[in-house]
Amino acid sequence: MTSDVKKPNFGAVPDAQGRFGVYGGKYVAETLMSALDELETLYNRLKEDESFQRELDEDLARYVGRPSPLYEARRWSKQVGGARILLKREDLNHTGAHKVNNTVGQALLAKHMGKKRVIAETGAGQHGVATATIAARLGLECQVFMGEEDVRRQALNVYRMKLLGAEVIPVKSGSRTLKDAMNEAMRDWVTYVDETFYIIGTVAGPHPYPMLVRDFQCVIGREARAQCLDYTGKLPDALVACVGGGSNAIGLFHPFLEDESVAMYGVEAGGHGVSTNQHAAPLTAGTPGVLHGNRTYLMQDADGQIMHTHSVSAGLDYPGVGPEHSWLKDTGRVNYVVANDDEALRAFHTLTRVEGIMPALESSHALAYAEKLAATMSPEQSIVVNLSGRGDKDIHTVAQIDGIEF
Amino acid sequence: MSRIAGRFEQLAEEGRKALIPYIVVGDPRLEVTVPLMHALVANGADILELGVPFSDPMSEGPVIQLAHERALANGASLRDALAAVREFREKDDTTPVLLMGYANPVEHMGHAVFADAAAEAGLDALLTVDIPPEEVSGINTELQRVGLDNIFLVAPTTPDARIERIASEASGFIYYVSLKGVTGAGHLDADDVANHVARIRKHSSLPVAVGFGIKDASSAASVAGVADGVVVGSALIRAMADTLESGADIQSAQDAAVGLLAEIREGVDSVTS
């Protein structure tokens, strides 16, 4: 479906309607439309406002700990025997993942709107933790919606959120994972729309969320581009990032989109394999539809019902994907591929043992694909992999798979 | 004239308000949907609103969410909703029927395919919760082609300029959502509803029906005093679910819903215009 004949204008999306080509938009109930319009107006003003940008940069530097390092995984690269593998260390951010880049930004928007309460959906719990963290710092009331299944497999993050003063609300409907947490957050937002700011954790949801979350995450790619030029003297040959909703991936990719020599790979969760239905790879195996406020690739059945997904990593266990990725897929600019559960788990162990870095299971999907890709490349070439988060939260899951009970 | 416009005109002449029950296709069982539709009409329904089962009913409260889950477990889908309308029309060619649902099943079927199938089945209108006027052009073209009404929501948060825009796209009637929240929530503030209905009337001459939060004869009466129609959903669905849960059979469940509707009809009719 590479329909665009002329070169796509990567800087011109979304348009005023929030569309990335045919994707995106604002598919929500009428009750929320005014709140979205208000957010869009405010964001468009603040994004040009120097004092807002200064406030954001200050938070990113002094609270989040940016810039995050670009680290060359020498021993691992040598073992793989191909390209140099450079890791963008988002795992070293405060709270341990890239999610905080976005929550810091959206919390500043909430502050400017005078909202006293923030809500969030979370899968792995990283976005919930990042939201609870910023809420604690700003003295905001915070409630986090989390599928019951994820509450179970991410118990550590649930307790972290509670320690931070947030209330975690287990969601018992549907598949009891991230998609249902998002449904419930939307229901809460409709009910308390006047006093509540909904901090969406990925580049999905209705316009303007996919745009503003992308903008807040682009700090990853801007830094990585400068760091790579500085460190290797040239641009990387390839970028690799995992794709759940797609925020860490778009944050890395976006500042490189005009660099034609840079290949890009978004890695979806292959679960038990894309031929099994037990996966979370809508770009690889889905079709376009409408969910959670936007048009995008979805995993759906013949009746247009959204399918249950499976991934060993809670943060990738989502049947949709940010609309900009759908557009980037159709334009052919980004390659979307999969890594299965077992490949991700192997990469988790490899990086831990070979580099002393324990990656999140989400990020492990990117590592698994990067390993295959690097092996086909030469030592003069380099790959930047987004190490989107650290793996502490996943130790329980990994231990269980290895048959260990605490 | 569409069946919906005709029905509102007839009711206005009689000085009565429209009672619009909502049920989910396939809940509690697929085979009771059509008999239930006829029973609702026999007990006071003027227009029928059928919920199309969806995996992610984002605007529904717990009662209707569970109805969607039961309907999906029974295998019900948009196709079954259209089949129910077709079967209903074999015996009732006058009561207007609208489908209420979410964008994706209709998107997946395709706008044109849906419109043709809907017209053929004898459907009168579509209400898609997550298609605001900003996103409506594709489906609206097709609905207009086959002469179906497109029902839009107006919320307490909708400013006047948006009401104007919605009124320009809407036909049949306007559905005012009585509260900020999901279906089945909270309780109704009749004065507030009256103010908002008056606001809508400044921008549209279409009838205004009110839904979300009407659960009994008295709340229905207070809404009927200010609007042209009253939508009741969660209360009927809960009546059926509670009856089944208590161990009674499916006929008793249907009787419970129909009995409640008859009471609500009395509430609505206690108001004459």
Ligand SMILES: Cc1ncc(COP(=O)(O)O)c(C=O)c1O
């Ligand atoms: C560490 C980490 N990486 C990636 C993701 C996936 O989200 P996204 O695709 O938006 O980056 C998550 C989500 O929870 C995460 O915690």
